[in-house]
Amino acid sequence: MTPQWIAGPDCSLTRHGEIPRFRQGLYRLTPNAYAWMVPNGSWGETNIGLVECNGKSVLIDTCWDLHFTRQMLGAAAPVVQRSPIDIVINTHADGDHCWGNQLFRDREIIATQACIHQMHHMAPRSLTALQKGGKILRHLPAAGLDCFGHYMSAMFQPYDFSGVRITDPQQGFCHEKCVTVNGVELVLMEVGPGHTDGDALVYVPAESVVYAGDIAFIGVTPVMWSGPLDNLTAALRKLLALKAGMIVPGHGPLASPTDIQAILDYWEFAQEQLHARFQSDLTPFEAARDLVLSPTFQATAFARWDSPERMVTNAHTLYRHWGARLFNLPGKLGIMDIMRQQAILAFALPEATPRRLRHFHP
Numbered sequence: 001m002t003p004q005w006i007a008g009p010d011c012s013l014t015r016h017g018e019i020p021r022f023r024q025g026l027y028r029l030t031p032n033a034y035a036w037m038v039p040n041g042s043w044g045e046t047n048i049g050l051v052e053c054n055g056k057s058v059l060i061d062t063c064w065d066l067h068f069t070r071q072m073l074g075a076a077a078p079v080v081q082r083s084p085i086d087i088v089i090n091t092h093a094d095g096d097h098c099w100g101n102q103l104f105r106d107r108e109i110i111a112t113q114a115c116i117h118q119m120h121h122m123a124p125r126s127l128t129a130l131q132k133g134g135k136i137l138r139h140l141p142a143a144g145l146d147c148f149g150h151y152m153s154a155m156f157q158p159y160d161f162s163g164v165r166i167t168d169p170q171q172g173f174c175h176e177k178c179v180t181v182n183g184v185e186l187v188l189m190e191v192g193p194g195h196t197d198g199d200a201l202v203y204v205p206a207e208s209v210v211y212a213g214d215i216a217f218i219g220v221t222p223v224m225w226s227g228p229l230d231n232l233t234a235a236l237r238k239l240l241a242l243k244a245g246m247i248v249p250g251h252g253p254l255a256s257p258t259d260i261q262a263i264l265d266y267w268e269f270a271q272e273q274l275h276a277r278f279q280s281d282l283t284p285f286e287a288a289r290d291l292v293l294s295p296t297f298q299a300t301a302f303a304r305w306d307s308p309e310r311m312v313t314n315a316h317t318l319y320r321h322w323g324a325r326l327f328n329l330p331g332k333l334g335i336m337d338i339m340r341q342q343a344i345l346a347f348a349l350p351e352a353t354p355r356r357l358r359h360f361h362p
């Protein structure tokens, strides 16, 4: 069947101020599988899955804050009223996939063990501090701090993290786990570490639907926080091998096998191009900037994907796995420093999207 839009708010622009490439809302994909789809798949514009199981439902991921989780639940009301949510599955530990968990704290929440270990890698109050601090940093024209401040406050602007309390899944698994709810089987497949430490795919064989989480970004630059890349590409090939009729990515529109192949092509291209620059002793930032600004990159379709500056994060992760001696700040400070480098590159790309992250002239 063709996906059918059911309900959702009317928005003329996306959360980040872009023209929507598809309509936001809850879609019925197959008789019992649904997806809450948020255009265009940029920062926090996360897709959520919902599977109806004869009077109960399974939710796959929650939103970045409570407001957007409630908005999603409002659109899903016709389904969840007749089939209340019984189980929540988190595909990974990024906040935009699990920070709405607290609305389901009395339900069973499942994730990989590695995802559970990573649940607290970022604190909601740190992001609130960055939201506020970012506005101040915008006026500090040194070491790219002004770019960083503008980038972070624009990225977080649609969200309210103030009431978020991270709610851990109680059920961990490794490798593979089958969950059967009223006779409907969901197969949870651990494919991380790759995008994060604890990535999982959720496959519903009877509906021929797979919820890919952030293994798949469509029309949006993919991110590899953890790696190694071999795991991430193996996950993408596993996703293709399922031959599901519907692939719901973590971000962006519903995916075809060609779209998944394009992500594999991106990773092959990024790896090859960055490795040449690694061998020429460029730092990850220099390599990413040199590549993204090059005519070679600009001639590819990847240059039109949202947030091309994520090449900086990808370069850092690849370099780490290549054994490069990096002098990065530890932990969260290191992540923030990579974001600062991403911000500098973002503002060197006047045509890249989302535009709201670049209405700024350092």
Ligand SMILES: [Zn+2]
Pocket (backbone or CB within 6 Å): 092, 094, 097, 195, 214, 250
């Ligand atoms: Zn993610």
